[in-house]
Amino acid sequence: MGIGEAVPNHVFEQKSFPEYYFEITGSNHMTDLKAKFADISNKTAIQKRHMYTSDEWLRSNPSVMSLGSPSFAVRQELSDEGVPRLGAEAALNAINDWGKQACHVTHLVMCTTASGCMPGADFEVAKLLGLPLSTKRFMLYQVGCHGGGLVLRLAKDLAENNPGARVLVVCSEVVALGLRAPSGDLMGNLVGQALFGDAAGAVIVGADPTSDEQCLFEMVWASQDILPGSEDAVVGKLREEGLVYNLHRDLPRHIECNIERLVTAALEQAGAAASVVNDWNEGVFWVMHAGGRDILDRVERTLGLRNDKLAASREVMKYHGNTMGSCVMFALGEMRRRSAERGPGVGVALWLRSWTYCGDYPTSRATE
Template sequence: MSKVHIVHVEKELPKCCRHTNEILPFVELWLADQDKRFKRKVIKIFEGAGVDKRYSIMDAEEVFTATSFEEKNNIYAREVKKLGTSVLHKALENSNWKPHSLDYIITVSCTGIMIPSLDAYIIENLSLRQDIVRLPVTEMGCAAGVSALIYASNFLKSNPNKRVAIIAVESPSATFQLNDFSMANMVSAAIFGDGAACVLLSSESEAKGPVIIAEEMYHFNNATHLMGFDLTNTGLKMILDPSVPQVISDNFPDIVHPFLKKNGISIKDVDHLIFHPGGKKIVETVERLFGSLGKNIDDTREVLKEYGNMSSVTVLYVLERFLNRRIPVGSYGLVLSFGPGFSAQRVLLKWEGDNN
């Protein structure tokens, strides 16, 4: 069985950027006809979300303009093609990989609808091989970045001397519902941002980077109602149950400890926590759980602060921070995300030998 290395992670951000205090006037105008107490509550949600700024494929004026699902989805399709192509191009350039050296391409996105899927356009734009294997990952939300790592790992373990590119591109701003005044829409508007990431992986013997030791998914029972989208005439309407942090907390021991035990280690052996920042409450919940075990998720909190929650992309921004550090040989890292299903995805990394 081949070793699987994470060789490189690249980030790409859309052109529009606003700090949270710059967005608040748009929120106040949007809520002008709502009850004053409700408006104050929503403003406090934005102010307390732990997000200082976010990027978007549209400027704020366009996000807060009433348009059809078709119009927003057309913007999504146009912009994710650009971001996906650009982030893969940068990743290849910075890793000295040729486009035709890729054997497998995985694209990840759930915030719009495109057929053909994003991978087809990237193959065209960068002249990738005609026999490249394609896998579009959709409808898995925030968990999909780690899901893609799992799919890539399984492909590479069985196929020596191969290369995989994962391209995740999300635009939650394209799903914003102007006439939805539910708390789920308020919370998602306060925490989400747009972005793209690319991960390059290899099963070549000379590849460098942390090794994927193990990967596993965990599916919660009776939990399909907790998170996702409803497809409505106005677009993708957020489903976000307020019980999610408590559900994570209740299941946390079963998610983490048996997975590590199968691989001959415990949480005390894990030096680096690479956790998806779903939102402030989820971050605080997991921070408390890991904190009681003597660990921290400072990088997760920082990524949420700088970019917001970019759905599947966000955990890859956390991963990028670790790949840009000199990590001691023998160190373990645990990649963890949660998403619709409801599910948890886990990947165990190890920094080995001269592969930093």
């Protein structure tokens, strides 16, 4: 019913980021690794990323960019400030897009990979927005890239099982916990330094829209699957040096080997028309988590999609990078803009470990 986005003011151009990254971490002597990182950055198809961490903050806190240096507290302080601030900005934009007042929100569902305090980021967002004290809140931490799908699935259940509910969904990410100096022994982490950006996305979810509400997308069916043998594909551990994560090189392969089976099952379970199940190009839109260029390429190739079918996700990747949980909100917003030209249809929203079958309504009139 409403979509909102927010990004920090600090912009890092991808073309110059390898030079900056190795300079600020004091790693220019690692010439081979620097060349490797420049190649990785170039292949991401990212043009720029937004960061909550400014150059001044990074230089004032050198422990953050030192490999293995205890720096959890300073990282956490920035995340505890940035996550709710970005989240509230995106939420306000979503509420304004919805066209109603914040007092009409009945539930708040929020997720982040960062932060972790009490009261939580959800409480801070509610306070910044002036939500009613009776607002029912749900806060999920350390959820990673599939957080956007997780909270949308939860919001769907809440909206459908609580008559009149209007659920504010917020995904806010600040990657300060994961920043660190390069190491040839941590190539998965090095890839992350070239991929991740900061952003917040928000949507309003409800059932049975009133005459003064606009239905943008309808979530018809949602599910979640764990890919067999993928438990080591994405691993993150909170340590004194922050969030130490590893992106396994086989992650894109796991998705490639399972994507056709899961999409087929999802569409059949959702009761999609045979024309949708049998032809994934005509009349079907695709909103996929912008997890990385290799993942998008493999999904496109495996499913036999035309080059334009993942264009919305590629656009998000180009101008924001992988913003983890909030990626799906940006992709939905981009698809909404494209839908104004394409017209209504049905589609599939994909993010790591979660799947949703959607109906797309650029106007308030619902069609099959």
